[in-house]
């Protein structure tokens with residue numbers, strides 16, 4: 001059986017090898033007589049799965065020893081509340097570069113005073129505001145940004161160096177949709193979080209990587225199960241962790257290592273993104289509005305134009321509908337854009353091979369010839 005290419009933004013494609021291994025181990029993991037979902041999280045079998053996952057992730061992302069790796073629940077959105085409940089001392093700063101960081105600052109406002117240090121909203125989220133112009137409050141608890149905006153297709157090519165901007169507060173990074181697609185500059189990070197369902201595994205698992213000195217400052221209202229210090233002290237087993245999600249993410253980490261690790265992934269992701277953006281930029285039919293320096297390697301929103309050259313937002317427009325129908329028939333799935341943006345979006349996560357992007361651009365060129 002050959003599977004179609006799946007461009008979903010999330011939950012998203014997983015490496016076929018991971019799915020095959022999980023399928024073959026579903027009834028009996030390594031001769032234990034149990035499936036992973038049926039194991040006690042405190043038994044030696046699951047502990048070995050957990051420890052391997054943590055070790056492999058630490059190695060893949062070169063996470064320094066002074067950072068804790070936590071496997072939690074609640075998704076990226078819950079972290080929008082969990083982060084301020086753990087780190088807020090009253091004031092927080094946000095750099096808004098798209099729909100996700102916008103959502104994050106709205107949620108954080110329940111737990112303290114939010115300052116928008118910079119925003120790309122006026123420009124329609126097509127660029128990253130220059131850090132030199134960020135207006136960060138003195139004494140802020142932390143500065144939050146989303147390093148890859150999944151909906152708008154905007155990615156930080158570099159994380160900002162807050163110290164160089166005269167700010168001592170930790171940087172909080174939502175890296176949900178590009179975690180493990182490129183290395184992380186940990187010296188610039190206080191905490192990074194991400195839902196697993198974009199690039200690592202199933203929905204329901206959230207990854208948090210947090211510097212030790214940021215533990216132990218939770219607000220009294222913070223639920224115990226979301227207190228980073230308690231979670232860290234208990235090796236993510238203060239309550240039952242999402243065991244199956246950790247197992248699948250662990251298989252993905254092992255797969256990433258077998259592919260040459262994050263540096264090899266990055267090289268592959270650059271080639272994939274280049275192929276798609278070049279196809280869009282060279283065509284008279286397709287358009288991507290994000291400035292080249294801020295374009296995401298992982299999520300590529302694009303529009304078809306109408307006869308007058310205007311981008312077609314409405315997915316139900318006959319030209320868009322025909323594009324999506326033809327794509328499906330060609331084995332290219334889930335290309336419809338996010339409802340708030342319209343048009344199309346191709347997500348090129350680690351598990352999407354270059355051949356998938358090649359099949360997509362072949363289809364796009366063919367569709368353009370026929371349009």
Ligand SMILES: *Cc1c(COP(=O)(O)O)cnc(C)c1O
Nearest residue numbers: 075076077078100150176177195
């Ligand atoms: C998907 C996503 C989220 C939200 O994840 P949920 O698991 O749905 O809560 C948050 N931030 C980013 C950047 C995302 O891509």
